[in-house]
Amino acid sequence: MSEIVNILLAVLYLLVFPGFLFLFFYGLFCEYFDRKLYARMQNRVGPPLFQPFADFVKLLAKEDIIPEKADKGMFSIVPLFAFAGVLTAILYIPIWRTDAVLSFEGDLVVVLFLLTIPSFALFFAGWHSTNLFSQIGAVRTVTQLFGYEIPFFFACLAPALIMGTWSISGILSQTVIRPEVLILLILAFIIAVISLQAKLERVPFDAPEAETEIAGGSLVEYTGRRLAIFRLMFNIKMVICAALITALFLGGPVLFPAVPGPEFIGYLLGFVVFLLKTLFVVFLLTMMRTVFARVRIDQLLKFCYGWLIPLSIVQFLLLILVRSMGWFA
Amino acid sequence: MVRTIGSMFPEAFRHLWKKRATVLYPFEKLELTYRYRGKLEFFDERCKGCKVCEEDCPSFAMEIKDEGKEQDGKTKFRRIYHTDRCLFCGQCAESCMSESIILTKEFELAESDKEKFTIESTYSTEIIAKEREVKEDG
Amino acid sequence: MPKVTIPVGPQHPALKEPINFMVSVDGETIVDADMNLAYSHRGIEKLAESKTYLQNIYLVERICGICSHTHTTCFVQGVEELMGIEVPERGLYIRTLVAELERIHSHLLWTGVAGHEIGFDTLFMYTWRDRELALDLLEMITGNRVNYGINTIGGVRRNIKAGMKDQILKHIGKLEERVQYYTDMATTESTVLLRAEGVGHLPENEARKFCAVGPTARASNIPTDVRKEDPYAAYEELDFELITSDSCDILGRLIVRMQEMVESCKMARQLIENLPSGPIRAPMSREVPAGEVVSRYEAPRGECLYYVKSNGTFYPERLKVRASTYANWPAVVYSLKGYYIADIPLIIAAIDPCMSCTSRVAILDTKDGNERKVLDMDYLRTYGIKWYKEHGRGVRRR
Ligand code: SF4
Ligand code: SF4
Numbered sequence: 001m002s003e004i005v006n007i008l009l010a011v012l013y014l015l016v017f018p019g020f021l022f023l024f025f026y027g028l029f030c031e032y033f034d035r036k037l038y039a040r041m042q043n044r045v046g047p048p049l050f051q052p053f054a055d056f057v058k059l060l061a062k063e064d065i066i067p068e069k070a071d072k073g074m075f076s077i078v079p080l081f082a083f084a085g086v087l088t089a090i091l092y093i094p095i096w097r098t099d100a101v102l103s104f105e106g107d108l109v110v111v112l113f114l115l116t117i118p119s120f121a122l123f124f125a126g127w128h129s130t131n132l133f134s135q136i137g138a139v140r141t142v143t144q145l146f147g148y149e150i151p152f153f154f155a156c157l158a159p160a161l162i163m164g165t166w167s168i169s170g171i172l173s174q175t176v177i178r179p180e181v182l183i184l185l186i187l188a189f190i191i192a193v194i195s196l197q198a199k200l201e202r203v204p205f206d207a208p209e210a211e212t213e214i215a216g217g218s219l220v221e222y223t224g225r226r227l228a229i230f231r232l233m234f235n236i237k238m239v240i241c242a243a244l245i246t247a248l249f250l251g252g253p254v255l256f257p258a259v260p261g262p263e264f265i266g267y268l269l270g271f272v273v274f275l276l277k278t279l280f281v282v283f284l285l286t287m288m289r290t291v292f293a294r295v296r297i298d299q300l301l302k303f304c305y306g307w308l309i310p311l312s313i314v315q316f317l318l319l320i321l322v323r324s325m326g327w328f329a
Numbered sequence: 330m331v332r333t334i335g336s337m338f339p340e341a342f343r344h345l346w347k348k349r350a351t352v353l354y355p356f357e358k359l360e361l362t363y364r365y366r367g368k369l370e371f372f373d374e375r376c377k378g379c380k381v382c383e384e385d386c387p388s389f390a391m392e393i394k395d396e397g398k399e400q401d402g403k404t405k406f407r408r409i410y411h412t413d414r415c416l417f418c419g420q421c422a423e424s425c426m427s428e429s430i431i432l433t434k435e436f437e438l439a440e441s442d443k444e445k446f447t448i449e450s451t452y453s454t455e456i457i458a459k460e461r462e463v464k465e466d467g
Numbered sequence: 468m469p470k471v472t473i474p475v476g477p478q479h480p481a482l483k484e485p486i487n488f489m490v491s492v493d494g495e496t497i498v499d500a501d502m503n504l505a506y507s508h509r510g511i512e513k514l515a516e517s518k519t520y521l522q523n524i525y526l527v528e529r530i531c532g533i534c535s536h537t538h539t540t541c542f543v544q545g546v547e548e549l550m551g552i553e554v555p556e557r558g559l560y561i562r563t564l565v566a567e568l569e570r571i572h573s574h575l576l577w578t579g580v581a582g583h584e585i586g587f588d589t590l591f592m593y594t595w596r597d598r599e600l601a602l603d604l605l606e607m608i609t610g611n612r613v614n615y616g617i618n619t620i621g622g623v624r625r626n627i628k629a630g631m632k633d634q635i636l637k638h639i640g641k642l643e644e645r646v647q648y649y650t651d652m653a654t655t656e657s658t659v660l661l662r663a664e665g666v667g668h669l670p671e672n673e674a675r676k677f678c679a680v681g682p683t684a685r686a687s688n689i690p691t692d693v694r695k696e697d698p699y700a701a702y703e704e705l706d707f708e709l710i711t712s713d714s715c716d717i718l719g720r721l722i723v724r725m726q727e728m729v730e731s732c733k734m735a736r737q738l739i740e741n742l743p744s745g746p747i748r749a750p751m752s753r754e755v756p757a758g759e760v761v762s763r764y765e766a767p768r769g770e771c772l773y774y775v776k777s778n779g780t781f782y783p784e785r786l787k788v789r790a791s792t793y794a795n796w797p798a799v800v801y802s803l804k805g806y807y808i809a810d811i812p813l814i815i816a817a818i819d820p821c822m823s824c825t826s827r828v829a830i831l832d833t834k835d836g837n838e839r840k841v842l843d844m845d846y847l848r849t850y851g852i853k854w855y856k857e858h859g860r861g862v863r864r865r
Contacts, residue, residue: 041341042592043350132473136495136808203586204658212481212584212812291337293658294586296809297495333655337589340648350596364610364625387522418525418616423624 018095020087026275027235028052030242030282037286052235056228064224071128078125079222079229085117086237093243094172094252096271103169108160111168111244112153118237119145119199122208125230126218137217140208140297141201147304148198148205154312155192158185159248162319168244172252179251184322187315189249191308193281196241197288198300200234204292205300242281243274250277361434366417368435369410373452375429378406382421382430390415396451403453412438413446470498473808477506481584481812484822488800488815492808500803502796504825515786520546520620520755523783527773528614530788531823533576536569537766538773538788539618544699545762545775546620549755556701556743558622563701564635564738565608565617567731571642572601573767574724574731577819578649581721584812585662590653597645600638607631622748632739639739643732650725654718663718667802667814670715677797681769682727683818685711686719693765704741705734717817724819753781766791768819790824 013019031052039046066075092107119141126138160166162181163174175182198205209217219230246252253270295303352359361367380393390412396405422430440446475481475488485506491499511530515523527538540562547554554562575598582590602612609615609625617623627635653659669679674687684691692709694702710726712719757779764771769791776785795818803814842850 037345040345040349042589043344043347043596044592045349045351045353132471136473203588206586207809210586210809212586213809215480287338287341290341290589291335292587293582293590293656293662294809295658295661296807298807299661331655332657332660334657336652336656340593340652341589350599362607362610364607366610366616385519385521387518387525416525416529416614417611418528418614419610419624420521420525420616423619 013091014087018090018093023087023090023236023239024232027232027239028056030239030279031235033279034238034282034286034289037283038290041286041290056232059228059231060225062224062227064226065221067129067131067221069130070221071130074124074128075221076226078121078128079226079233082118082121083229083233083236085114085121086233086240089114089240090243092168093240094169094247095243095274096253096267099169099173103167105170106166108156108166108168108171112156115199115237115241115244116145116149118233122218125222126220129218129221131221133214133216134218134220136214137208137220140214141218143297144198144201144205144208144300147301148195148308151191151304151308151312152195152199154309154316155188155195156244156248158188158312158315158319161316162323168247172247172254175251176254182249182251184319185249185315187311187318189245191312191315192245192249193284194288195304195308196245197285198304199241200238200285202285203289204295206294207297207300210294238282238285239278242278242285245281246274246277250280252277361436363434365434365436366419366432368412368417368433368438369415369422370431370433371408371410371450372429372431373408373450374454375427376406376408376425376452376454377427377429378404378454379426381424381426385420385424386415387418387420388414388416391421399453401453403455405451405453407449407451410448411446412448413443475811475815482815482820484820486820486822486825488803488811490803490808490811495807495809497803497806497808497811500800502800504796507822509823512786512788515783517782519753519781520783521753523786524618524620525614525616527786527788528616528618531790531821532613533573533821534569534766534768534771535614536565536618537764537771538790539615540566540700541762541764541766541771541773542775542786543618543620544764545760545773546755548760548762549758549775549777550620550751551756552621552749552751554622554749555746557626557745558747558749559701560738560742561608561623561625561627561747562618563705564627564735565605565615565623566700567735567738568601568605568608569615570731570767571646571728571735572598572605573819574728575601575646575649577724577767577816578653578721580819581717581813581816582653582659584816585659587659590649594649597642600642600645604635604638607634619748619751621751622746624748626747627739627742632742635739636736639732639735643729646725646728646732650722650729653725654722660718662810662813663716663721664714665716665718666806666810667717667720667817668715669798669802673801674715674798677801678794679769679798680794681766681791682720682723683769683795683798685709686723687715688713691770693763693770697763699764701738705737707734717813720817754779755781755783768792768821768824769794790821792818792821792824795820796825 015021029052032047032049035051036046066072089111091102092111122141123138126134126141129135159171159175162184163171165171165174201208207213209219214220219227222230253274378393378395383391383393390410392409394407394409396407399405417432419432422428422432470491470493472489472491475490477485477487487503487506489501489503490497511526515526518526524539524543527542528535530538575594579591579594579598582588582594605615606612608627608631609617617625669683669687671688674684674689679687679689680691688711690709690711693699694707695709707730710723710730712723714722755777757777759774759776762773762775764773771791772789774785774787774789775783778784799815799818799820803811806814
């Protein structure tokens with residue numbers, strides 16, 4: 001009996017909450033939120049609430065074209081592959097309380113790994129489209145990956161270092177015990193948000209898909225439902241990355257100070273706090289997109305190696321110093 | 330050289346609480362100036378049949394056809410005006426000495442039926458010799 | 468990646484106009500570039516020969532939507548010279564005012580497009596919003612936002628009424644403020660500087676060699692401006708500076724355009740304040756005495772040149788248009804080399820290209836042995852029907 005319940009629960013987690021269904025709607029909402037803010041900051045109207053959903057449905061109905069010279073298998077499987085990758089990651093991220101659905105020592109690394117899958121998927125998608133622009137985009141995707149991934153890893157591992165655990169849920173429970181440590185992580189938070197922008201390939205780091213340069217990069221040949229899946233994947237990736245950053249640097253669904261009361265109210269409150277915090281991260285990302293111009297791919301690499309990586313090393317040294325001196329313990 | 334980063338931030342942030350600049354066109358409309366050159370309106374009773382408007386029209390949008398004499402000695406004219414060809418330059422209104430062409434503010438002229446682009450009218454008037462004058466818009 | 472040739476245009480999101488660049492790249496670096504023009508030959512020069520001078524004003528006005536006043540002024544100036552008409556002072560002042568407002572709106576438009584090319588859409592939205600200020604003024608003065616239709620042979624068609632002056636001065640004040648803001652913002656913002664500084668370098672001697680015109684030349688430190696060299700309309704009485712920059716790159720072109728807008732605002736103020744009274748147009752006849760004339764005009768993009776030949780009838784015998792963008796293309800091809808793929812849109816956009824400025828001829832090479840024929844509309848229609856009968860309606864699926 002309890003086994004069946006467990007299985008049902010797992011299916012529920014994966015497909016409904018916090019899995020596919022929740023991410024689907026929240027991802028679309030985040031796209032709306034991003035676009036609306038972007039528009040408002042540009043003194044425009046912006047899309048109505050259901051625009052992203054309408055776009056998604058419209059794309060599903062569109063004709064599906066595979067280029068004659070493309071590798072058909074790769075071309076069709078890659079979007080699903082990327083999609084599955086990001087979906088899995090949510091299970092390890094705490095959403096309504098301090099522990100996630102699944103967790104084990106080292107799940108932080110798994111999540112970071114799962115979040116790189118979309119970039120590789122983009123590379124394969126672009127490369128196997130055999131279009132010149134998409135191939136240039138694919139090469140840029142990978143080039144960019146080497147730029148942002150190192151500072152992003154460093155920044156995300158910083159909380160693990162100071163909290164002494166490699167599990168996201170563990171980090172979060174430690175945060176509840178000693179929230180003052182988060183002050184030490186401000187630098188890591190900034191680095192994480194900046195490299196996240198590069199990871200999500202948004203202005204100013206959108207060279208791999210730069211519309212005015214290479215006509216959309218890797219996805220230039222994608223149409224119809226495959227493009228819809230890719231776009232949904234990007235939205236969900238944004239949500240998950242924002243959730244990860246929330247969990248690592250902003251205390252996830254925890255509200256300081258904790259409110260006494262029955263458990264489920266705590267969960268509900270935690271969920272609302274989680275939503276607000278992720279929206280705050282999305283707001284930061286939108287802000288960056290609004291006020292900057294696109295940098296070239298070489299400038300991005302220079303920026304990553306010249307600024308972000310040294311800064312994240314500085315952050316690491318600081319944390320090691322703090323730990324060895326036993327402060328904030 | 331001075332370098333700043335994100336210098337557009339204050340401006341962009343400020344506009345989060347400002348009214349949009351966009352005009353939601355079919356629901357809101359901007360006010361046009363009185364000098365706007367839109368669809369033409371004709372006062373055929375003033376026309377003298379000099380055909381200058383036809384002659385000066387750069388896009389063959391105006392046709393004045395001579396339809397022969399009437400009993401009372403006046404000449405019958407048919408005016409054919411093609412809104413689809415007209416480029417709303419207003420040269421005809423300017424050249425017309427009898428002020429029988431007026432520019433209105435009407436600009437929503439899309440139609441799905443091609444016939445509707447042709448506006449015809451017939452009238453009779455006394456022909457007088459061509460003469461021109463220079464007008465100024467006041 | 469090996470050396471490849473990528474096509475930029477005639478359908479490319481960066482250049483929404485019919486032009487094609489074949490750019491050979493080695494990795495991300497451009498090693499060679501070639502250009503194909505004349506995708507849209509509109510036959511305007513030939514058409515002009517079958518229209519009267521008065522009708523031609525409206526024809527040349529439609530050569531370009533952004534600098535429509537450029538083309539009409541350049542044309543009527545030539546015709547007025549042929550006819551020996553003295554245009555009244557007030558007419559010249561109004562003409563100049565419209566020209567300067569047009570320059571402001573064109574440069575603001577360019578700033579937005581350049582911002583869009585480097586992914587800075589916020590700049591794009593804001594400049595285009597503020598460009599409305601200039602367009603509102605143009606609408607108030609002339610009646611329309613784009614094809615003003617204000618010029619006529621012998622003067623201008625619409626007068627400036629006393630009540631308009633305050634409105635114009637108010638808008639000019641706002642424009643000055645906004646232009647100043649964009650200048651400060653765009654020339655200090657690091658991400659813009661990263662993309663603009665040192666990119667698309669066009670040294671002075673090369674710019675001279677390629678006969679670059681307008682802001683492109685002025686940004687390469689060549690002090691050329693028809694308004695100064697050969698003053699037309701009311702420019703002789705105006706006090707303004709010729710802006711140049713010695714940085715020879717895209718940043719220089721940005722700065723030159725920005726400061727030119729400031730100068731234009733200044734000029735517009737002077738024009739309004741010293742507007743002479745009197746008639747706005749001189750009487751004219753429709754017949755133009757035989758002769759030929761070359762008329763020059765400083766368009767927002769550079770020098771515009773008209774050649775009009777009259778044979779003493781109502782119709783011109785020949786009308787030749789050399790619009791400004793055409794003169795700047797060779798400079799673009801030169802300045803592309805050695806930069807990155809990412810710089811292509813910006814370098815091309817930096818001359819403020821206008822494809823309708825370029826295509827005046829279509830050359831058919833009949834010597835290569837291939838047969839050529841003209842396909843008329845009826846032929847194309849029957850061909851289309853036949854094709855769809857054979858191939859079916861839908862796009863081929865696989
Ligand atoms: S407005 Fe211009 S185009 Fe239209 S009918 Fe009159 S002259 Fe012809
Ligand atoms: S120019 Fe005026 S008077 Fe002459 S035909 Fe036309 S409408 Fe009639």
